[in-house]
Amino acid sequence: MQREDEIKEFVKKRYGELATQGSSCCSCPSCGPDLQAQAGAVGYSEQELGSVPSEALMGLGCGNPAALAELKEGEVVLDLGSGPGVDVFLAAQRVGESGRVIGVDMTAEMVEKAQRIASRRGYHNVEFRMGEIENLPLDDESVDVIISNCVINLSPDKLATFREAYRVLKPGGRIMISDLVTEGELPEDVRRSFEAWAGCIAGALERQEYLDTIKQAGFREVTIAAQHSYGEPGMDERLPGRITSVQAKAHK
Numbered sequence: 521m522q523r524e525d526e527i528k529e530f531v532k533k534r535y536g537e538l539a540t541q542g543s544s545c546c547s548c549p550s551c552g553p554d555l556q557a558q559a560g561a562v563g564y565s566e567q568e569l570g571s572v573p574s575e576a577l578m579g580l581g582c583g584n585p586a587a588l589a590e591l592k593e594g595e596v597v598l599d600l601g602s603g604p605g606v607d608v609f610l611a612a613q614r615v616g617e618s619g620r621v622i623g624v625d626m627t628a629e630m631v632e633k634a635q636r637i638a639s640r641r642g643y644h645n646v647e648f649r650m651g652e653i654e655n656l657p658l659d660d661e662s663v664d665v666i667i668s669n670c671v672i673n674l675s676p677d678k679l680a681t682f683r684e685a686y687r688v689l690k691p692g693g694r695i696m697i698s699d700l701v702t703e704g705e706l707p708e709d710v711r712r713s714f715e716a717w718a719g720c721i722a723g724a725l726e727r728q729e730y731l732d733t734i735k736q737a738g739f740r741e742v743t744i745a746a747q748h749s750y751g752e753p754g755m756d757e758r759l760p761g762r763i764t765s766v767q768a769k770a771h772k
């Protein structure tokens with residue numbers, strides 16, 4: 521198996537287990553079961569947390585892209601790597617019944633979990649599709665806005681992912697991506713670790729390379745809308761100060 525395929529299989533297995541067994545992994549390994557505190561730390565308000573199904577809150581994000589994307593009534597939104605669907609459900613409230621939110625995820629257990637929550641809670645304007653963000657199951661120029669939360673760092677081919685995002689966006693459409701980037705190089709053993717890859721660290725690009733990759737895919741006005749340093753007690757002692765959570769914004 522090629523390394524890229526091995527990474528994807530490892531990531532899929534890890535998030536499949538998380539979907540069925542629970543617990544958090546990506547953004548706050550030390551936050552433990554206090555998912556509300558973890559979610560507050562990455563930018564969700566109490567009001568937002570009270571308005572989404574609690575089962576969708578698994579502590580997997582590193583930002584709050586739906587809040588920063590300035591979503592409007594009637595818009596069609598795509599969430600790349602939607603997991604249990606927390607940002608899909610938040611976006612659904614913002615675009616209303618005349619809008620639609622589509623979540624795409626490659627892990628079957630995550631898609632099934634999000635679909636179960638949506639049908640149990642009676643969401644009519646959301647949809648969850650199985651698929652890879654490097655090869656999206658969507659038509660060209662079919663969505664107004666793309667959001668994503670702590671996912672693109674997990675992709676072994678980030679340029680393909682941003683090119684696909686560009687393809688499915690309508691002209692004038694926008695992206696708001698929460699993700700982890702690095703400040704300089706990471707230790708080689710961390711880069712090689714599958715565990716660190718699934719934990720959203722090893723696959724993270726250096727900040728400028730990340731922004732350049734978005735530009736290379738064709739996007740314009742690529743900026744960082746917000747950022748915070750990412751580091752938790754319990755993290756590899758060489759990492760604090762080297763990882764940042766960014767909210768990257770751009771237009772087609």
Ligand SMILES: C[S@@+](CC[C@H](N)C(=O)[O-])C[C@H]1O[C@@H](n2cnc3c(N)ncnc32)[C@H](O)[C@@H]1O
Binds near residue numbers: 579580581651
């Ligand atoms: C860290 S979790 C974030 C989930 C969600 N965005 C949230 O904030 O709760 C990463 C998710 O991305 C999915 N994922 C990772 N790589 C992917 C890829 N290449 N294509 C599609 N989904 C992917 C995983 O299955 C997992 O559900």
